[in-house]
Amino acid sequence: DAGITQSPRHKVTETGTPVTLRCHQTENHRYMYWYRQDPGHGLRLIHYSYGVKDTDKGEVSDGYSVSRSKTEDFLLTLESATSSQTSVYFCAISGEGMNTEAFFGQGTRLTVV
Amino acid sequence: GNSVTQMEGPVTLSEEAFLTINCTYTATGYPSLFWYVQYPGEGLQLLLKATKADDKGSNKGFEATYRKETTSFHLEKGSVQVSDSAVYFCAPRGGATNKLIFGTGTLLAVQP
Numbered sequence: 001d002a003g004i005t006q007s008p009r010h011k012v013t014e015t016g017t018p019v020t021l022r023c024h025q026t027e028n029h030r031y032m033y034w035y036r037q038d039p040g041h042g043l044r045l046i047h048y049s050y051g052v053k054d055t056d057k058g059e060v061s062d063g064y065s066v067s068r069s070k071t072e073d074f075l076l077t078l079e080s081a082t083s084s085q086t087s088v089y090f091c092a093i094s095g096e097g098m099n100t101e102a103f104f105g106q107g108t109r110l111t112v113v
Numbered sequence: 114g115n116s117v118t119q120m121e122g123p124v125t126l127s128e129e130a131f132l133t134i135n136c137t138y139t140a141t142g143y144p145s146l147f148w149y150v151q152y153p154g155e156g157l158q159l160l161l162k163a164t165k166a167d168d169k170g171s172n173k174g175f176e177a178t179y180r181k182e183t184t185s186f187h188l189e190k191g192s193v194q195v196s197d198s199a200v201y202f203c204a205p206r207g208g209a210t211n212k213l214i215f216g217t218g219t220l221l222a223v224q225p
Contacts, residue, residue, distance in 0.1 A: 033213055042217030043157070043202060050211055058212065090156055098145045098207025099164045104156030 003027050006091050006105035013112055019078040021108050023091030025071075031094045032074040033102070034058075034066065036087040043090065049074055081112045115140040115205045119216035122200075126193055126223050134188040134219045136177075136203035144207035146170075146179050146186040151200040151218070160188075160201070193223045 003026030013019050023032060033048040035058075045058030047066040055066050063085060065077045078085055088109050094102040120135040138146065145164045149157040161170035166181035175190045186203060200218045 031211060031213075035215075040217070043215040045212060045214060048212060056212075059214075092157075092213065094213065099162070101147065101159040101162065102149075102157075102204075102213055104158065106156050 004091065004093050004103055004105045006089075006108050008108060009106065010109050011111070013081050013110070015082060015112055016080050019081050019110065021076045021089055021091075021110070023074045023076070023093075023105060025074075025093045027093060027095075027103070028071060029093040029095045029103075030071075031096075031102075032068065033092040033094075034064075034074065034076045035090045035092065036060065036085075037090060037107075038087050046076065046089075078110075081110075083112050086110060086112045114212060115144060115207075115214050117203050117205060117214060117216040119201075119203050119219050122218070122220035124219060124221050126221070128195055128223055128225055129192045130223075132188070132190040132193045132197075132221065134201055134203075134221070136186045136188065136216065138184050138186065138203070138205040140184075140205045140207070142207060143181070144205040146177070147204045147206060148175070148177055148186070148188050149202045149204060149215070151202065153199070157202060157215075193221070195223045195225055197221060198223045 005024045034046040049055045049068040091105040092102045117138045147162045148160040150160045161172040163170040163179035169178045202215045
């Protein structure tokens with residue numbers, strides 16, 4: 001199995017509080033992605049990274065920020081959590097080249113109350 | 114950028130039935146095409162892929178053929194099992210972007 005770990009796996013937080021989710025990889029892959037998964041919406045890209053300090057927005061980036069200060073870690077921050085950000089969040093990693101597959105973490109279930 | 118359209122689910126089949134899940138994509142250039150599967154409570158994992166036109170990807174009895182002329186990559190299986198119950202995602206990768214975009218996914222439920 002690809003070495004990718006998400007933490008925490010479950011979190012309940014209050015509206016208005018900041019939350020940071022962590023994705024850690026041991027594969028030295030260049031690309032890292034954050035998605036959210038909601039019923040009826042499939043998997044939607046929030047942000048992605050193509051190298052240390054290199055990030056770009058996805059389809060649903062409002063209310064989220066990311067940072068990648070080293071190859072192995074990609075952090076997703078909800079600056080001020082809202083109930084609409086209740087979701088399951090997945091991190092993925094992939095290597096160079098469009099023929100390479102992506103590997104996914106186990107997901108983080110976030111509930112904002 | 115890339116985009117993908119999958120058939121709406123859920124798809125409910127009896128065991129040993131034939132499965133087709135349609136997928137069409139838009140992309141600049143010539144992307145590679147992937148099918149991923151998500152079992153309950155897990156992250157996505159690769160099911161199969163095809164990297165150029167007319168290539169057929171296959172795995173675990175599933176097949177899909179890269180059809181450039183119709184920009185499609187339909188997933189098929191001749192005889193489904195209860196253990197195939199999962200959500201299936203089609204994803205193009207490449208062309209002008211490194212973003213990895215997925216469709217809405219198709220839920221397959223196989224009944225004994």
